Amino acid sequence: MNAVIESTGLSKRYKDKQALDRCDFRVEAGRIVGLIGPNGAGKTTALKAILGLTHYEGRLSVLGYDPFSQRHQLMQEVCFIADVAILPRWIRVSEAIRYVEGVHPRFDRAKCERFLAATQIKQTSRVRELSKGMIAQLHLALVMAIDARLLVLDEPTLGLDILYRRRFYEQLLNDYFDESRTILVTTHQVEEIEHILTDLLFIKDGRIALSATMDEVAERYIQVLVGADKADAARAQRPIAERKMLGKSAFLFDGLPRERAQEFGEVHQVGVADLFVAVMGGGVQ
């Protein structure tokens, strides 16, 4: 198979904490994978391992490379945006473009300038003069102009307002993503990206809690809005989560057939956020 990332028994221990604990997962080419977990669950450590920024135990292969020992080759084909604040503040926009052009053989200047032309960013500006949203746009323009096979985004829109956040992901989807590329993204704003994700990876306490495609999720998990009269019957079906809303109860079932669920009430698609809370929360509230 055509795995972009393949990990078996990936573990990482810091002094006082097991950040990753025998994680197994696979990311196929042409997917947009959301790596989702609470703070301190190991997301950033996992990304660092994938990017060759940290040592780890276990097996990990990214685009066929060992990311730690073959980091240099890997970086030819992988791009990452750690978060919005990491472009050097002293650099000018024109210098940043010349720099990436100078060091990255797969960078397309014309493409980058086309992306920037659609923004308010001036080439003569320094990064420190740009707003946070503009810095994110600049970074995205630089990265999208690189013909990379894997793009890793770690909280790329943290602290941006909703307009910039939405534009960021729209642009990523429309101008960048195709079946030859793979995107791995972590974010706290799950609701905003769930419509672009093709796969979910939930991580909890350093372990993979769920690894599934969105189709599998839609098939397996079901949310039912149940009136008070049938609530007890629904509860008997062992929902993994229950939430009260407007006098009704929203139950989340794992593996309950759709026809069965319809007997209790309205059946809905499960939102990633609800699923996240259910899986991470560890059961009924």
Added chain:
Amino acid sequence: MSNVARTFSTLIQREIWEHRSGFIWTPLVIGGVLLVFLVLGAGSAFFWQLKIEGADAVAEGALKLAETQVPADKLRLGVDAFLWSTALMWQSVLFIVLFFYCIGSLYDDRRDRSVLFWKSMPVSDLETVASKVVSACFVAPLFMIAAMAIGQIVLLLAGGLIVIAHGGSAWKLVWAHTNPFPVWSQFIAVQGVQALYLLPLYGWLMLASAFARGKPFLWAVLPPVVFAIMESFMAFTTKMTFSKVIWEFILSRFAAGVAPITFQANFDDDSSMQAGFAGTRFAANFSDVLGRLGTADLWIGVGIGLAFLAGAVWLRRYRDESTS
């Protein structure tokens, strides 16, 4: 251009962009400051002359006397001495600039986290560190020399104009004896030797810069000082001379960094003063500079410097920065 050369020239370019003020503007400003001093000095002399009856004539007479009585080789020596002494000012300031440049070189981008951007590019840590070493050893000195050349030309022009303003002949007193090219070319060679000579210092500072999680200045300065103090204490009690060697090694490099010509200029020595007035003393000392290339001391230092730099590359490459 091959990919490696292209990457490396881009990395050098990057250092220049980031350190434009230290590499380019600072040496230009030194020229400006020296010019201001020169003009202010001449201006105040002019001001006092107005108050003293006949001073004008005295000044003019003195200049005329100098034109006819002072031998040409002494005037040339005077101009050369002016060129060298101002060159040392540029040199000293450059040393301070480079000291802090090295300390910040592998630390600043970790502090502001832009290291994650640099590391997202296909650039090896060896290339990164090498670009910074080359910038410190050669790029910054070249800018300094260029700015110095411009500054010295302007200063000599201004000096000549001041002589003219006082009724003297700028040509006979200054310009006819001005030939900065030997001084400049020697100074370029001095910079080259100096780069090798200071490599252990640069290497140490960059190692500290790569190592420090905070306060890189203290990491750079405290360990050698503590080490030297402990060593001299041990030497005091055990009569070992080991520490003296190390102390001298470190101190001589600091001294040489601030004033690279001091290691061969010996003004206490009367005979060398005499030799100096004989005319070509700076050229004679210049052979001492190149002579350094033949000393074991220099190359041992280069070896130590490379070892420090290897450590810096290793830290940059393999150390995990995460705190969580």
